[in-house]
Amino acid sequence: MIERAVAARPDSGYIVDSLAWVYYRLGRFDEAVEPMERAAELLPTDPIINDHLGDVYWMVGRKREARFQWQRALSLDPAEEDAERIRLKLDIGLDSVLEQEGGVGESQ
Numbered sequence: 161m162i163e164r165a166v167a168a169r170p171d172s173g174y175i176v177d178s179l180a181w182v183y184y185r186l187g188r189f190d191e192a193v194e195p196m197e198r199a200a201e202l203l204p205t206d207p208i209i210n211d212h213l214g215d216v217y218w219m220v221g222r223k224r225e226a227r228f229q230w231q232r233a234l235s236l237d238p239a240e241e242d243a244e245r246i247r248l249k250l251d252i253g254l255d256s257v258l259e260q261e262g263g264v265g266e267s268q
Contacts, residue, residue: 162175162178163179166195172202173202174203176198176199177203179195180193180195180198180199183195184196189220190220192216196212197213205236207234207238210232211230211233211242214226214228214229217229218253218254227250233246234250
């Protein structure tokens with residue numbers, strides 16, 4: 161269904177982000193990269209999309225880029241709850257955050 165939504169509205173950053181996030185939650189990290197990058201191009205000042213892009217980059221081994229995206233997300237004034245989690249990822253890494261939370265997708 162989300163793939164049909166993207167086909168119908170390919171310039172909707174939120175819809176493209178949703179598709180990428182489905183891939184992420186399914187553990188299909190490589191497939192999540194392109195649509196998540198596209199979502200960030202469409203909505204470059206959205207802190208959650210930049211945070212999501214950081215998560216995807218981390219899971220495909222692009223850790224320097226992940227940290228850059230998380231720092232960017234923080235600069236875009238996310239909600240305090242989101243900012244706390246982003247700061248934690250910068251401090252201890254996404255793997256440790258997910259371990260504390262119970263795995264990919266559990267709290268997001």
